[in-house]
């Protein structure tokens with residue numbers, strides 16, 4: 282699942298440390314959590330509670346609620362509406378990851 | 380006792396900013412609540428902090444928001460960013476707006492309310508649109524504006540000015556656009572011809588639009604007349620299947636961005652029980668309002684794309700008109716020339732709305748897109764497909780709101796934002812009734828999720 286499908290436009294962007302599923306990573310600062318997940322290659326961030334199918338962020342504008350993840354221990358936060366902060370801990374809701 | 384504002388504006392896009400400037404300059408106490416982390420709305424998103432490189436990729440229309448943004452930041456009004464409004468209700472003092480600000484619940488009182496929350500993208504329910512790797516074109520633009528992030532390789536699918544604009548921006552930024560699959564029905568071009576007269580009243584925009592369309596067609600593999608789209612892949616996207624003139628094609632890709640125009644957001648107004656109307660030209664429900672933005676509920680106005688879709692310039696003028704309307708409602712004495720400006724701006728609103736008819740007709744969504752295939756998931760949140768919906772409607776279900784109780788479609792976390800319109804289309808088609816006769820999905824509190832702790836705290840004003 283870890284295809285790097287996105288690029289950052291600025292080469293010299295400052296980096297910000299975050300923790301995704303327990304793994305320390307560096308991403309350019311000023312990303313939303315949903316953007317950071319895409320940047321790191323996580324297209325999917327949760328499993329649908331009914332079908333178990335994988336789902337990923339879709340609208341990035343707060344409308345679709347597909348981007349729900351746990352941020353600093355708080356479950357079901359919309360990743361697209363949250364900006365990353367240094368050492369923020371993000372947990373996707375995928376079986377076998379958490 | 381909480382302060383009672385004279386004017387509470389929801390949304391800090393062009394409409395909200397213009398209204399706030401107008402009213403606060405007249406001396407009213409104004410509060411602006413905005414969902415984003417910085418002012419600007421979707422069009423000028425992150426403009427205040429955008430890097431030079433970003434601004435050059437995003438183009439001149441993006442940078443054009445600077446003066447308005449600066450004027451707004453200097454205005455004497457209260458402004459709160461990153462606010463989630465979760466409830467609005469009428470109150471003895473006017474209106475009560477309940478919101479979550481930095482994780483805490485807060486309530487605000489106001490005598491007058493302006494809904495300037497903007498629009499959202501028209502949901503494009505094609506088979507496989509729920510797979511990871513499918514985003515909207517709007518999402519693509521947001522990623523570029525706020526996060527300076529762009530895909531390495533992408534397929535753009537759908538119809539509408541935003542799709543072409545994104546193509547242009549991606550091209551400048553060096554993204555490999557594998558193809559644009561254009562779903563605009565060919566007949567739209569014929570139907571749009573009479574509207575050229577309307578478009579000509581706004582020649583600059585018309586010219587820019589034509590140019591944008593032409594350039595993409597020349598520089599990017601551009602496939603028009605596309606239908607029967609399907610996103611392929613098991614766990615995530617592996618390609619797109621489409622039909623052109625009865626021949627089926629496949630294109631491999633891992634990222635797809637969909638778009639078929641934008642529609643007004645009506646949730647907040649519906650919560651206040653404002654009257655709604657079906658707009659045949661824009662193919663969406665709208666909040667019923669007059670030129671000054673007054674809705675059917677006294678004290679509630681709407682401005683910008685959240686009312687009638689018209690773009691940034693129109694939104695800004697509508698915001699100003701709404702703000703002026705509010706000022707004239709107070710004992711504040713306005714300078715004599717304001718009345719003239721007011722009349723002129725109201726005329727501009729009517730003119731620009733008419734001019735928009737060209738875009739509306741040219742990019743009217745293809746009819747087949749409102750008739751999802753049986754296996755297509757229509758309600759993403761509750762995973763309900765078109766077949767289930769059709770069969771329930773066929774067995775006698777009266778309308779969308781009853782459908783919601785039978786199937787859970789529209790009951791999920793997104794509150795029907797992604798399925799509401801398509802549910803109504805399916806009901807209208809199955810019952811063979813016009814859309815105007817079918818009700819929109821009703822809205823229930825909370826407008827956005829709130830946890831129990833926050834709810835408990837919100838009871839104190």
Ligand code: FES
Pocket residue numbers: 315338339340341342343344345346347348349359360361362
């Ligand atoms: S991606 Fe749609 S709500 Fe976050």
